[in-house]
Amino acid sequence: MMVLTSLSLAITTVSAVGSNQNDMGTSGDLPDQLTSPTTIPNLIFTNSISGTGELVSSTDTTDYLRVSLGSNEGIAVELSFDSADDFDLILYDSALYMIYESWMNNPETATTNGSSTGGMVYIGIYANSFGPTSTGTYNLTIWKFNTGSSTNGTTTQNDIGITNYDLPDSTTLLQADPYWPVNFVGAAPLYSGVDNAELDLNGDNEDWLSFTLDVNDGFAFEISYSSFSFNNSSMVTNDFELAIYDSSMNMIDASAGNNPEYVTTNNSATIPGGSVHGGTIYVQINRYSGFGTYDLEFWVWSTTSTGGGPGSNGTAIPSPCVSNNAVPDILEPNDDAATATLASILPIYCTGLSVDIDAAGNANEDYYEIEMITGVTYYFNLTFSHANGDIDARLEDSSGSSLSFNNFASMSSSSDNEAAEYTATSNFTALFVAYHYSSFGSTGAISNNYDVEISTDNPGGGQTFQEIDVVMNNLTNITLEMSGLIIGDSYSYEYVQFFENG
Template structure:
């Protein structure tokens, strides 16, 4: 495959979507695509593949492939999204047929707001009884094969594609092959591209005779997976023929139980030159080779020192399918109406065909495919270029793409090209904590539109909804501003500069806009009605009053609190108040409401002095800032601990049962030293009482205890 980008889709966070749904006065139903329906075009099926195995039959997600081996599918495309965590389908095969299936996907997905997610998709294969045949996880591409099981598949194979993490499209390819369990009927240089299951004995295997280059097993349509093969005699050799393409890397892995006989590998050119080899004494022999030019090569499996043994072998490449066709088609989506198709690697005088069709991928997960156009041509050289016109079905924000298949005269797919451009209808940006801009593009002059935009506090919404479970309350607590504007476009683009007030926290906020046709109902629960959407998150930098310094003296009759304004708007009027409160929130001291006009962005205010409290405890200094209209802005607080300890024994006066403790004496938790305690109440303090807990005696004159 070549230049096949994954179409990106714009997404809205769940919390944001909940807010928008609330604005439309609908219930909080997740706006997700149905599990099975015409909202996607997975594998060209005009639907979203089912999310479970029990829906495969009812949705007809079944490929009837009986009798088609050997064949290769070419690239198919599917999608996994929020609420669409699995894609299931089935394939029917004859008993002597097998299949290898692969998915590949982009490692990351980037949403319209710039958030990047790491993709992790999984691939599972089951037999007709829903027993696992093979699972591929954490590879990319993920590959599974019926060759992973020695038992029969039962005529139907089930596939599950799982979205473990991330979002987006995947490319799917499969290769069908014939299997057998005979002895020595598959070699002689005439076998088709082969994935096979042998009988795992040291009798001649199913690929014999393949002892020399002239009868080598063809292994040029990759991947090839063979199990149960054998080096069955002291003179047996197994050759595999691989047609290489320049720039492609090829891999060979042989698995065996080395304790039963040491088998090795060697890679040779068609002239017999040594390319690479593997001759360890482990249970796995591995080779890789990157082709510097197009050539035919041979892999030789043999027994070291006349060893015989059984083995499994896999021959793969970083170009799935083996790339035996040198022809390539490249698609460039210049804009929404112009497409350039360039084909390379052609054979002059040979007839070819290419077709192309356009598709739009919408933000709600649905897609719309245009009609397909086929062009037949006779190559006059090695390249062919065409400029074609693409037709867009709807002027709606979407990923607009063109796909082209190159085929030979028999209809075999030689290559596929794919390219996209994003059709942007609405963009917006937050310029500051109170201003933003919106731009509608690709408009039709003379058409009536509606622009709806809003600003809300994402943290306030989440917190309120968590406690109240009421969207209306959460919205009332978090909505900062919203406006709707109807307009008739006079050009292909319109711009607006907007502003808002009312932000009172420095939480994460979001501005979101929707563009729709005038008098069209925007149904966000169904994800329809709008033709453009965009949003931008921001953290506001509001005017604030912060505590710059404070004193905590217990010996001074007064203490001070210094505050200063930050991010003030020069020329605007404000008012503030400084308070000191105790741990219970009761006021200890407070200033009057102070009015001022900002003469600079950052300003220091007069020091607030208050009488020092007389009891120990935790105290907090607070400063509250308001606008001239008494709208609360951003304030600050700082807490501190005051401990009054007249005898400096480490126990606060309020808890000290023994005043005036000797300086430096050890005290208990009540602040008492030994000389200040008489634990047994016999009139002798514990410092001189040899028996501090026995009131009948106080002195141990003879020292006997």
């Protein structure tokens, strides 16, 4: 940390050139200089605010914003950015004297930490260097805190939205709590949405939850939280830990030192003594250091669900999914719903694919079948050169009826690449269809190549199902095919042969 009693600034008149910037939701580029402090955007908020911004090499290397504070308020700021970049963070008081500087870290963190601010704090974000492929994007979070006496996080708790309720602090209290376990037998697939709870410094060091599931259900749980909290105006680092246990209290999975922390029954083979859950999952959130609220969300899915859906006889995504001269489009044939590529196991990324229009004007479209789950957002990206032909895409249900993406009806821009997202409001089978829109007045057959990526907002962008397919080859021979299996999964089958007389 560097503290100066005075500050002399050499200000240049560089202006921003970042295209379509919306720094911290201001619909433009944040100012690059401090020569007119009153024109710098003043962020108005309570508790905290988060947003993104952008710096541009050589032309927009500085962003400024300000926050107005009451006489008993302070702020803390966290700046994160691409690992290839090097951005710095500085706080100034109302007279533009430096309060705090953070550099050579990622994220950078800075706080007024009891310093006199004069009622206004200016925040400077500086680009020291950019990586070779940098987009210049940064994430910024600002917290306000009271510089008076601290409550040590012991404000009245309303865990998981229940008034004056604190989640059980031990397994003993959990067993006696009428809210637990929550019964999800027969409910899969299920996504909880985001809720929140709190840990404090007054003996609330743990929170416990429990759920009953079908024995074949999978389960995942995630928490996220602020990187630090404030105790008597001093900054405290937060570190919460997460673990899940089976019905016999054997640990299945654990996560610490990450944020967000994520655990899943899929990892049971990695924990000594771990096991399948046996119908009950116990969740433990532990306060290693710090205090405060955390967000929580969880997922339940059936490990006996199918990943292909009812409509397609197509093939699954190969690995690697790369076309070449010998196989120019590795996913063909997938020209209609009946032969759609099975794309429910996500994420997928395939390169060198193609769509075309033949000399007679017939379109060769590419179909992808996706089993969608309520509450999950699906992301679709097509990468191609528009100069070689316009590739668009649409979304349909299994009956062929059109579905609209979240912000527009179809992926149909007039430039390179296409991107869209869709949030499922029910469990159903969807078809994502890529196609060649036009030949730009050319005659004869024309085609264009593209890459496709499909992912979700689940941790890691993934989605997984387990499937067992049985094919009767002849009277004495069958084929069993298991897909979507991961380490730790188990399965069984029974084979019975009988003959009819006559």
